[in-house]
Amino acid sequence: MSDLRELYQEVIFDHNRNPRNYGVLENANRKAEGFNPLCGDQLTVYMLVNDQGIIEKVTFEGQGCAISTASASIMTEELIGKTVQQAQEIFDNFHTVVTGGDCDVEIGKLQVLTGVKDYPTRVKCATLPWHTTNAAINQQDEPVTTE
Amino acid sequence: MNKAVQSVVNPSDFDVLAIRSDFPILDQQIHGKPLVYLDNAASSQKPVQVQQAMQDYYSHDHANVHRGVHSLSQRATDSFEAARGKVRAFLNAASEKEIIFVRSATEGLNLIAASYGRMVLKPADEVLITVLEHHSNIVPWQLICEQTGATLKSVDVNDAGELDMQQYKMMLTENTKIAAFNHVSNALGTINPVKEMVKLAHDAGVTTVIDGSQAAPHLAIDVQAIDCDFYVITGHKMFGPTGIGVVYGKQALLEAMPPYQGGGEMIKLVSLEKSTYAELPAKFEAGTPDIAGAIGLAAAIDYMNEIGIENIARHEHELLDYATARASEIKKLKIIGTAKNKASVLSFVIEGIHPHDLGTILDNEGVAVRTGHHCAQPLMKRFNVPATARASFAMYNTIEEVDALIAGIKKAIEMFE
Ligand SMILES: Cc1ncc(COP(=O)(O)O)c(C=O)c1O
Numbered sequence: 001m002s003d004l005r006e007l008y009q010e011v012i013f014d015h016n017r018n019p020r021n022y023g024v025l026e027n028a029n030r031k032a033e034g035f036n037p038l039c040g041d042q043l044t045v046y047m048l049v050n051d052q053g054i055i056e057k058v059t060f061e062g063q064g065c066a067i068s069t070a071s072a073s074i075m076t077e078e079l080i081g082k083t084v085q086q087a088q089e090i091f092d093n094f095h096t097v098v099t100g101g102d103c104d105v106e107i108g109k110l111q112v113l114t115g116v117k118d119y120p121t122r123v124k125c126a127t128l129p130w131h132t133t134n135a136a137i138n139q140q141d142e143p144v145t146t147e
Numbered sequence: 148m149n150k151a152v153q154s155v156v157n158p159s160d161f162d163v164l165a166i167r168s169d170f171p172i173l174d175q176q177i178h179g180k181p182l183v184y185l186d187n188a189a190s191s192q193k194p195v196q197v198q199q200a201m202q203d204y205y206s207h208d209h210a211n212v213h214r215g216v217h218s219l220s221q222r223a224t225d226s227f228e229a230a231r232g233k234v235r236a237f238l239n240a241a242s243e244k245e246i247i248f249v250r251s252a253t254e255g256l257n258l259i260a261a262s263y264g265r266m267v268l269k270p271a272d273e274v275l276i277t278v279l280e281h282h283s284n285i286v287p288w289q290l291i292c293e294q295t296g297a298t299l300k301s302v303d304v305n306d307a308g309e310l311d312m313q314q315y316k317m318m319l320t321e322n323t324k325i326a327a328f329n330h331v332s333n334a335l336g337t338i339n340p341v342k343e344m345v346k347l348a349h350d351a352g353v354t355t356v357i358d359g360s361q362a363a364p365h366l367a368i369d370v371q372a373i374d375c376d377f378y379v380i381t382g383h384k385m386f387g388p389t390g391i392g393v394v395y396g397k398q399a400l401l402e403a404m405p406p407y408q409g410g411g412e413m414i415k416l417v418s419l420e421k422s423t424y425a426e427l428p429a430k431f432e433a434g435t436p437d438i439a440g441a442i443g444l445a446a447a448i449d450y451m452n453e454i455g456i457e458n459i460a461r462h463e464h465e466l467l468d469y470a471t472a473r474a475s476e477i478k479k480l481k482i483i484g485t486a487k488n489k490a491s492v493l494s495f496v497i498e499g500i501h502p503h504d505l506g507t508i509l510d511n512e513g514v515a516v517r518t519g520h521h522c523a524q525p526l527m528k529r530f531n532v533p534a535t536a537r538a539s540f541a542m543y544n545t546i547e548e549v550d551a552l553i554a555g556i557k558k559a560i561e562m563f564e
Contacts, residue, residue, distance in 0.1 A: 065501035
């Protein structure tokens with residue numbers, strides 16, 4: 001049970017119960033859908049990016065497990081005010097850590113999600129919101145999937 | 148509830164512990180807890196008898212089939228054909244010519260769609276399936292409908308997960324050429340009234356294809372009594388190996404159908420201009436088959452026969468009844484699929500807990516269940532859930548294992564509160 005608590009930290013439950021920045025963003029200028037065919041998880045990320053490439057707002061909406069919901073919620077908090085360039089860097093670092101790479105990389109609040117690295121089947125839950133954001137930034141038309 | 152416990156603990160002719168000892172994989176710990184394997188609908192475990200049969204074959208008898216004049220080739224051929232005989236008896240087919248070995252149920256359904264479907268379907272024709280189908284009994288029909296211009300239609304279920312028979316009847320129109328449906332639903336456990344469905348289809352001049360993947364491990368199957376035109380099973384869900392499946396087809400239909408794949412084994416004479424095809428069943432078995440797989444499947448059939456399919460069904464029914472009763476005590480739990488006639492599957496959702504999270508928490512308790520859409524996305528949509536958790540029982544499961552499942556669910560609910 002102890003290692004399960006590594007995965008399901010209190011912060012995760014909190015974000016799962018009360019996801020931040022949840023809902024449709026009416027004035028979004030970037031949007032993408034993400035889908036995990038393995039578990040049926042589905043989410044949409046909305047972004048408002050200004051002319052300087054700064055992310056003014058990010059919201060998400062969809063259905064997912066506690067890990068993906070918390071990951072999306074924490075992600076939105078992290079991204080607001082960052083440039084798209086910085087967003088990319090944060091995702092790269094996060095991806096490195098949760099896929100079992102160099103764990104000394106600084107990832108701030110995202111640290112609470114690193115428990116997934118011991119659950120290979122759940123890594124995709126944590127990264128789906130980020131892949132989706134990536135697609136939104138790059139304005140891909142096709143929905144992204146984790147497969 | 149107590150009644151169920153008693154009848155399993157005091158079986159007259161069913162010894163679950165003896166059965167368990169034939170499945171060494173069950174005797175292990177997962178995260179420090181005894182493994183409770185409840186993902187049988189995805190794939191069942193294999194008894195030592197099946198493993199031994201395959202091992203013996205490779206240790207003593209292996210060579211290619213139907214080709215050599217030497218002794219090993221003869222032995223391999225004999226074993227392979229004996230396996231066909233076992234499958235024929237298991238399905239009660241009229242002839243071994245009607246038993247075609249394939250790789251899986253998926254390949255079997257693709258064979259039928261590609262060969263029979265392409266032969267008969269014309270634009271304006273219809274293929275009728277149901278919302279209960281596994282993707283492998285949906286997508287092959289979509290593909291063939293796209294290629295032929297035919298239309299794919301689907302019958303709905305009621306809220307219990309039972310087919311709407313009224314609708315089924317109405318949807319068998321003069322345009323319908325093929326009706327394809329499963330015998331038992333993998334996602335909900337619903338047992339369909341296949342005999343009645345075949346009768347209705349035949350009355351409307353419609354050819355029937357039954358996906359029996361989930362029926363084979365739980366029910367006695369008699370294709371002649373059902374009178375279906377095609378019936379498909381898959382070895383790994385019925386205690387046999389992966390990589391082997393079977394298509395049963397009525398001989399007259401199989402005779403009329405073009406080959407599915409071309410290659411060795413399936414020909415009589417080949418010239419560079421034209422080939423003539425082998426007799427049934429070889430016509431549909433191009434290339435070197437999964438000989439060991441067929442032998443393993445035959446051993447699995449022997450194993451089930453020895454225990455008795457009625458005994459297996461009775462035991463599983465007790466497990467399902469007990470699990471259903473215990474699950475119903477949990478307030479936040481909702482069972483998806485409450486058909487009166489059900490086999491061995493408990494599909495459910497829990498308020499406030501995504502099935503994926505539940506799956507991880509149960510795994511931590513040693514309990515293996517399936518979580519997700521169970522390759523039945525249209526059905527998930529019908530019940531308006533993204534996914535479910537599914538516990539599916541086999542002959543080697545016990546009442547204590549159901550208790551472990553229930554305890555795990557309660558733990559998850561506590562964690563998420
Ligand atoms: C009802 C049903 N049909 C078909 C299949 C496909 O079986 P296989 O993957 O062995 O081809 C399955 C297995 O998941 C099933 O449950």
